[in-house]
Amino acid sequence: MADWTETYRPHTLSEVRGNDKARDAFAEWARSWDDHREAVVLHGSPGVGKTSAAHALANDMGWETVELNASDQRTADVIERYAGRAARNATLGGSAAGGGAAGGDTASRQLVILDEADNIHGNYDRGGASAITELVKESGQPIVLIANDYYDMSRGLRDATQEVEFRDVSARSIVPVLRDICRKEGIEFESDALSEIAERNRGDLRGAVNDLQAAAEGRDAITVDDVVTGDRDKALGLFPFLDAVLKEESAEEALQSAYAVDETPDDLTKWIENNVLDVYDSREAVRAYDSLANADVWLGRVRATQNYTYWRYATDNAAAGVAAARDETKGGWTRYGRPQFWSSSDATADKVVGQIAAASGCSVATARREVLPFLQTITHHCKPREPTVAMAAAYDLDEAGVAFVTGSGESTNKVESIVEDAQALRDERMEDNADGAFAASPGRRNGDAANERSDSDTEGGGNRGITGGDASGNGTDSTETDGDASGDDETGDDGQAGLGDFV
Numbered sequence: 210m211a212d213w214t215e216t217y218r219p220h221t222l223s224e225v226r227g228n229d230k231a232r233d234a235f236a237e238w239a240r241s242w243d244d245h246r247e248a249v250v251l252h253g254s255p256g257v258g259k260t261s262a263a264h265a266l267a268n269d270m271g272w273e274t275v276e277l278n279a280s281d282q283r284t285a286d287v288i289e290r291y292a293g294r295a296a297r298n299a300t301l302g303g304s305a306a307g308g309g310a311a312g313g314d315t316a317s318r319q320l321v322i323l324d325e326a327d328n329i330h331g332n333y334d335r336g337g338a339s340a341i342t343e344l345v346k347e348s349g350q351p352i353v354l355i356a357n358d359y360y361d362m363s364r365g366l367r368d369a370t371q372e373v374e375f376r377d378v379s380a381r382s383i384v385p386v387l388r389d390i391c392r393k394e395g396i397e398f399e400s401d402a403l404s405e406i407a408e409r410n411r412g413d414l415r416g417a418v419n420d421l422q423a424a425a426e427g428r429d430a431i432t433v434d435d436v437v438t439g440d441r442d443k444a445l446g447l448f449p450f451l452d453a454v455l456k457e458e459s460a461e462e463a464l465q466s467a468y469a470v471d472e473t474p475d476d477l478t479k480w481i482e483n484n485v486l487d488v489y490d491s492r493e494a495v496r497a498y499d500s501l502a503n504a505d506v507w508l509g510r511v512r513a514t515q516n517y518t519y520w521r522y523a524t525d526n527a528a529a530g531v532a533a534a535r536d537e538t539k540g541g542w543t544r545y546g547r548p549q550f551w552s553s554s555d556a557t558a559d560k561v562v563g564q565i566a567a568a569s570g571c572s573v574a575t576a577r578r579e580v581l582p583f584l585q586t587i588t589h590h591c592k593p594r595e596p597t598v599a600m601a602a603a604y605d606l607d608e609a610g611v612a613f614v615t616g617s618g619e620s621t622n623k624v625e626s627i628v629e630d631a632q633a634l635r636d637e638r639m640e641d642n643a644d645g646a647f648a649a650s651p652g653r654r655n656g657d658a659a660n661e662r663s664d665s666d667t668e669g670g671g672n673r674g675i676t677g678g679d680a681s682g683n684g685t686d687s688t689e690t691d692g693d694a695s696g697d698d699e700t701g702d703d704g705q706a707g708l709g710d711f712v
Contacts, residue, residue, distance in 0.1 A: 213422045214415050217390055219265045225258050226386050227378030227414065230542060232262060234373045239266055239351065248345035248352035250326065250367070252359040253375030254446055256415035260324055262375070263353045267320045272351070276322040319350050326366075327356035342366045360547050368617060377412025377449055380404065386414060387421050397430035405436045412449075447472065447480060448545055454481060454532050455488040456539035463532035467524050474523040475511075476548075478504050481531055483548035493534050500530025557613045564604045581614070588615045591623050601631035602638070 219225050225232050231251075238249045251259040267274045326341065342365050345352055356362055359372060387403045406424070410417040424435050453466040467477060478501060485497050504526035511519045558577075565584075566576040588597040591611075601611050611617070611624050611631075 213390060213394075214418050217386075217393075217418065218261050219258070221269050222262060222265045225262050225265060227382035228253075228258060228262075228375045231373050231375045235262060235266060236269070238371060238373070239270055242351050245371070246348070248348060248354060248370045250354045250356055250359060250362070250370050250372045251375060252327075252356040252372060254377050254412065255357055256410075256413035257375045257378055258414055259355050259375050260322070263320065263322050263355065266353075270318070270320070272318045272320045274320045274322055276324065321348070321350055321352040322355065323352070324355040325357070326354035327358050327361035342369060345369050364612060364616070374448070377446065378414045379412065380407035380410075383407035383410065383412075383414055383417045387417060390418065390421060391425070391431070394425065396425050396428070399432050402431045402433045402436050405433060409436075446470075450477070451480060451484055451543075451545050454528050455485060455535070456543075458532060460529040460533040464525065464529040467528035474504070474520045474527060475508050478508065478523065478527040479548040480545075481527055484543070484545045485531065487543050487545070488539055489535065493536060496534035497531045500526045500534060503530065557609050561604070561606065561610045561613055564606065564610070568604050584614050585616070591615045591617050591627055594627070598627055598630045598634060601627055602634040605635065606631070 222232050222236055231253075235249070235251065238245075251262065253259055264274060266272075323341065341354070342363065345354075345366065346369055354362075354366075354370065359367070359374070384400075384403050384407050387406060388398070391398045391403070402424070403421075406417050406420050410420065420436075421431075424431050428435065447470065450466050450470045454463045458466060467474075470477060472480075481497075482501050485501075486494055489497055504523040507519045507523040507526065511517055511523070562573055562577045562581055565571075565580050566573045569576060569580060571580065584600055588600055591597045597611070597615060600606070600614070604610070606614070606628070608624050608628050611627055615624070617624050
């Protein structure tokens with residue numbers, strides 16, 4: 210029996226089920242590609258139709274496809290040989306894809322599809338991630354990257370692409386697909402059987418089709434008793450979890466959703482806290498933050514006692530408490546932001562907070578907990594630019610440090626220029642504060658400090674004395690200028706003329 214997931218793969222975007230907004234955004238990306246010429250990332254849980262949508266789009270646009278998937282070796286050389294050639298406007302046969310790059314004949318374009326772009330790692334894929342980042346920046350052809358977890362991709366690659374999120378397909382959208390397949394295969398069915406398959410797959414359309422085919426094997430009809438597929442025990446994704454807590458579900462249902470997410474209560478609390486203001490109004494947010502504060506208290510007890518039974522109380526407050534703070538269900542789509550985690554193994558994070566602590570005169574813990582979040586807020590994606598440059602100069606941050614704090618790509622021109630401007634600002638401030646301490650005077654041009662003292666005493670009117678101070682204790686030969694017209698310099702037998710100006 211043929212694989213039904215391939216047999217009934219959608220041939221046009223209009224046949225893609227359950228992700229209407231993502232489908233429309235993807236189509237708009239393709240129609241306007243000549244205007245922006247950026248690659249796009251389709252991300253979401255496995256089985257929601259990302260790769261199918263890419264091929265369907267190519268059919269709609271009349272584009273050829275070049276696909277490199279996870280089963281292929283994806284070193285820098287392989288990516289350049291196959292995907293790179295296509296992306297740089299050459300067909301696999303070596304001839305130019307005329308008109309595509311110029312925007313005249315869109316049918317001559319090739320859609321480069323790279324599956325599992327978030328899963329390129331290790332020696333086997335040596336250089337693959339950087340090769341893809343370079344590819345999307347130079348491409349003369351449209352590129353689609355497929356990823357399950359958007360944030361497992363490098364920051365530089367995320368910054369260089371557009372993104373379209375495919376959400377889990379609801380059971381309500383899966384059932385019509387299963388019904389159509391049964392009718393085309395001539396298989397009778399009970400509606401409850403199809404609903405059971407859809408519910409047990411929890412949004413995985415491909416898994417539902419596979420389960421339908423398994424249930425129909427050797428049968429002319431499917432009943433509920435024939436549906437023997439077990440619960441896949443699929444972990445709930447973070448974004449559906451946030452929808453459940455912040456928008457859709459009751460306190461009890463939100464708590465059950467928290468138990469279905471493969472994350473610790475500590476991390477779930479951070480996710481909720483980072484996104485609650487994007488959904489709740491001010492009154493709801495006040496109540497939500499009360500619950501989050503209680504969750505944080507319980508998390509503190511876990512850390513202090515290592516008694517992880519307290520986690521359940523943190524989860525109660527973070528999930529059920531925040532959901533109960535909502536006055537009503539929320540609609541629409543929200544772009545959830547990833548909270549900043551500071552792993553002890555993150556060398557860049559440790560280096561940055563160390564520099565902040567040293568420059569600010571505070572502890573590393575205070576720099577990490579209080580100063581860094583403030584800097585991240587006011588310099589997000591390097592906007593506005595002037596405070597970002599000032600921050601980079603104040604803490605002497607390199608490109609990796611600026612990228613970490615701002616959330617921008619380390620390899621972007623924007624970050625590079627900010628680091629350059631910050632260094633120029635540091636040099637300027639150093640020169641201003643030095644007040645000419647590093648300027649070579651005629652008497653010191655050859656390192657002859659004695660000449661300078663002699664010239665200064667002889668001429669009696671140098672400008673390198675300490676003004677307005679008490680120099681009486683600096684030596685028997687010293688003189689003091691109190692802002693009067695005499696202009697006498699203070700010089701000492703130790704040759705430290707003008708040192709006070711620099712200090």
